[in-house]
Amino acid sequence: MRGSWLTVAALKIGLVAWTVVAQQSGSHTDIPRWCGKPYQPGYPNYDPGGELYPPSPSPSLLLNVQVVPRHSIYVSSETTGTFVVDAALSRIHGTPYENSTYNAASKRNSSSPTLLFSIAVESDDKPLVQNHVSINTTGNLFDFDLTLLEPRLAAYHVVLQGASTNGNLSYTATTDLYYLPEKTTGSVTKIDNLNGGLLFRNNATNGQFNPVFPFGFYTNYGGYLELSLKNVQTYADYGFNTIHPIASYSPNVTTVLAYMDSINLLFQYDMRGTYQNLTSVAEQVNLAKDYSSFLLYYTADEPDGNQDPLNGTSLAYDTIAALDKYHPVSLVLNCANYYFAAYGAGADILMEDAYPIGINATYSKWGTVCNATYGDCGCDDCKGDLSDVSDRLDDFTTYQEWLGGWPKPTWAVPQSFDGDGYWSRNPTVVEAWAMNSLSINHGAKGIMLWTFPTEDELAEANAQQAKVLTKAPVLDFLTGDQPKGVAIKGYPLLDVAYWVVGGQVMVGLANLDYADGNGTVTMQLPFSSVGITSQPWGSLGWSLMNNTLVVNSLPALATSLLILNT
Numbered sequence: 001m002r003g004s005w006l007t008v009a010a011l012k013i014g015l016v017a018w019t020v021v022a023q024q025s026g027s028h029t030d031i032p033r034w035c036g037k038p039y040q041p042g043y044p045n046y047d048p049g050g051e052l053y054p055p056s057p058s059p060s061l062l063l064n065v066q067v068v069p070r071h072s073i074y075v076s077s078e079t080t081g082t083f084v085v086d087a088a089l090s091r092i093h094g095t096p097y098e099n100s101t102y103n104a105a106s107k108r109n110s111s112s113p114t115l116l117f118s119i120a121v122e123s124d125d126k127p128l129v130q131n132h133v134s135i136n137t138t139g140n141l142f143d144f145d146l147t148l149l150e151p152r153l154a155a156y157h158v159v160l161q162g163a164s165t166n167g168n169l170s171y172t173a174t175t176d177l178y179y180l181p182e183k184t185t186g187s188v189t190k191i192d193n194l195n196g197g198l199l200f201r202n203n204a205t206n207g208q209f210n211p212v213f214p215f216g217f218y219t220n221y222g223g224y225l226e227l228s229l230k231n232v233q234t235y236a237d238y239g240f241n242t243i244h245p246i247a248s249y250s251p252n253v254t255t256v257l258a259y260m261d262s263i264n265l266l267f268q269y270d271m272r273g274t275y276q277n278l279t280s281v282a283e284q285v286n287l288a289k290d291y292s293s294f295l296l297y298y299t300a301d302e303p304d305g306n307q308d309p310l311n312g313t314s315l316a317y318d319t320i321a322a323l324d325k326y327h328p329v330s331l332v333l334n335c336a337n338y339y340f341a342a343y344g345a346g347a348d349i350l351m352e353d354a355y356p357i358g359i360n361a362t363y364s365k366w367g368t369v370c371n372a373t374y375g376d377c378g379c380d381d382c383k384g385d386l387s388d389v390s391d392r393l394d395d396f397t398t399y400q401e402w403l404g405g406w407p408k409p410t411w412a413v414p415q416s417f418d419g420d421g422y423w424s425r426n427p428t429v430v431e432a433w434a435m436n437s438l439s440i441n442h443g444a445k446g447i448m449l450w451t452f453p454t455e456d457e458l459a460e461a462n463a464q465q466a467k468v469l470t471k472a473p474v475l476d477f478l479t480g481d482q483p484k485g486v487a488i489k490g491y492p493l494l495d496v497a498y499w500v501v502g503g504q505v506m507v508g509l510a511n512l513d514y515a516d517g518n519g520t521v522t523m524q525l526p527f528s529s530v531g532i533t534s535q536p537w538g539s540l541g542w543s544l545m546n547n548t549l550v551v552n553s554l555p556a557l558a559t560s561l562l563i564l565n566t
Helices: 229-237 253-263 278-288 312-323 340-344 387-403 429-441 456-469 474-480
Strands: 062-069 080-090 100-103 108-111 114-121 127-134 137-145 156-164 170-177 188-191 198-201 210-212 215-220 242-246 266-270 294-301 329-333 349-352 410-412 444-452 484-486 494-501 504-511 521-524 531-537 543-545 548-551 559-565
Touching (some): 127 137, 188 294, 229 242, 242 253, 242 444, 329 340, 387 429, 429 444, 429 559, 474 494
Parallel strands (some): 215 242, 349 410, 410 444
Antiparallel strands (some): 100 108, 188 198
16 A cells, blocks of 8 residues: 555544654665665665575474464353364474384384374363374364363463374474453454454354455545445445455544444454554554454554564554454555564464556666665566466465464455556456455455445456355355465466365366467366356356366456365
8 A cells, every 4th residue: 555545644532642763674764665675766776684585494304293273262152162283294394203213122113103192271281182193284173172261361371292102202382272251242253273264253143153254445434434424335335244444533433333333344443553652552442342343453554665663563463462352463564575574473364465457567656677676666576467466475375384383364455446656557357356366266365455445347346256255155165275276287377276165165266368268278176076066256168077177268367266066
């Protein structure tokens, strides 16, 4: 987000005016920079720093044992919790592993493919779980009795103790478990740590946690939403299930949020202009946390691009978490690779906003080149094509793999605007659909476009897709599994992924070719299928023959979602 949105006033909800003086990240902080790089003529070219690099691989195999609660929080009305246990073999994370050990009694090497383990609260020897997992498996689920614990706001520190079957190798992993007192006002949002989606409960869900795929727009507050509640209703009537009002807010924000409650329009609460003022953050938490339609917090808007203080997002996160653990925290990162770990540490959900449409990816409006060390072309280190969206999501996944913690969900912020000297045009309708399709194919668990109001045809086009992605059956796949990418031989511009839930598979396709393909396209499926059930999105003429999907022609930038029985 650029232009006028980078300068926002303090919230006008009775807060005292404030100024924060803090050290920007990177070097040469006295010159104009974006993502740590100079972008105007006449400044030195230098390495901006802050880059994340892959860890050096281990010469020997490692066993990376991890444990995490299935849900980011549990509340006291729930009686059963679940742990997710991974025992993946790795070359970059874990403890040395040998797939066989020497048995002195038999004088033989005996295979040890299983990890025995127990999971217990650190301060209590009584196990919550005792079981085993096969080596080099992930996503193993183990239920436990929540009623053995007392609900409280503080985390329970949990330890997994594991050993090989012969006891010669031992492994330890730790995590935090939140078992909170019941919340009796407003909403509760939890993250599914297995599949990355959200579970949401409010007045409209009859006390049940339901999966949600947020799909909507960042929306102008001062020039649109606050002018009339009819504008809020107009937005909702498109069919979007979530809205992100863009701060700063005026004193009537409570009227607008109350109306969102009345129509069950979920909202992402924005602190972009104030997140470094922790007094303001605390007051805003108390303002937002008890609305029924409140989904999650949003603190920093492109802190990496703006070179905000490296600890700023974490300080805001800690302040929010101390007051409200019932809602997750999000932020958006703009840079390709600039202090990802430091800025990302301050959120539960990481959003990307690569905007590739209508840019000159190599030469900027400032009259300078754009590369890894210089320039700002509106999309950092981008090529200027649709795949910049999926590449950025993939990068976020890769960076988290390098860092080694449990991965945080990623959301996409696709482009629905032009201007500011960077973007010469709006996306077309089919480009908009392609960017959204790429986003879900590459693991995005929410889509919040920039920005509304937008062109009428783009509002309508995105609404059409929102109505499909946010409801069953597509919702069940997007929140019930992580997508698995499929490379289609001979079709480098076809982006394909699939999700497995129960006895069905959903296949997602985005054709990135701007030219129509008139020949028959075949896709050999990496799973067994007995038939096509439906095509919730798209109008391609698919058929299934010998476990191969066939379509007679593939229009430029075509998108499709296909559900099959297995």
